[in-house]
Each structure stands twice: as C-alpha cells, then as structure tokens.
Amino acid sequence: MLTxxxxxxxxxxxxxxxxxxxxxxxxxxxxxxxxxxxxxxxILRVYISYKGxxxxxxxxxxxxxxxxxxxxxxxxxxxxPVMTLIxxxxxxxxxxxx
Numbered sequence: 001m002l003t004x005x006x007x008x009x010x011x012x013x014x015x016x017x018x019x020x021x022x023x024x025x026x027x028x029x030x031x032x033x034x035x036x037x038x039x040x041x042x043i044l045r046v047y048i049s050y051k052g053x054x055x056x057x058x059x060x061x062x063x064x065x066x067x068x069x070x071x072x073x074x075x076x077x078x079x080x081p082v083m084t085l086i087x088x089x090x091x092x093x094x095x096x097x098x
Contacts, residue, residue: 001042002072007032010071017067018048021060026051028088037080044072046083054085 002010015030031047046068054060061083068081 001036002034002044004034007034007044013071014046014068017071018064021064021067022050022055024055025053037082041080043080043082044068046081047086048083049086049088051088 011030011032014032015027018030019027027048027050029049031045031049033045033047035043035045037043065081065083068083072081
C-alpha cells in the first residue's frame with residue numbers, strides 16, 4: 001500500500017491529469033489518502049476540491065480514474081483510486097469598500 005509520503009509525491013502528477021480531464025472545472029486542491037477497501041485491498045482516496053460546475057460529459061469520471069490508475073502503476077502493487085468531489089462555496093464578504 002502507498003504511504004502518505006508516496007501519495008504526497010504523486011499529488012502534482014495527479015492534479016495535472018485531473019486538470020486536463022476536467023476542462024472548465026476550477027480544481028482548487030486535491031488530498032490523497034492511502035486506505036484499505038472493504039475487502040482489505042489497498043485504495044487511494046482522492047478528494048477533489050473545486051469551484052464552479054462539473055463538466056457534463058459522459059465518461060469524464062471514468063477517464064479521471066483511469067488516468068490516476070495509470071500514474072499508480074509501477075508505484076505500488078495496485079491501489080484502486082476512489083474519487084470524491086467536494087464543491088467549494090464562493091464566500092462573499094459583506095460590507096462597504098472604502
């Protein structure tokens with residue numbers, strides 16, 4: 001199973017791939033957490049923070065999972081990527097501009 005350190009090292013590559021696939025979606029950050037699935041197999045939890053809308057294209061999620069899987073090949077025995085999309089609300093500050 002991947003360690004936290006190995007997962008952090010993969011973050012820039014995975015972020016770059018996700019930005020290529022989710023064109024038009026403002027990905028603000030990703031968090032990677034190695035974990036075990038229900039059956040004990042290693043998985044990589046990928047939490048994607050974004051603003052705006054998710055592009056409405058069929059197969060986008062599958063393409064993202066496959067690209068993450070390609071990055072993981074050779075770095076670990078096998079870690080199945082599990083993606084969670086987390087919308088970030090745009091926070092507006094109230095008040096007057098001086």
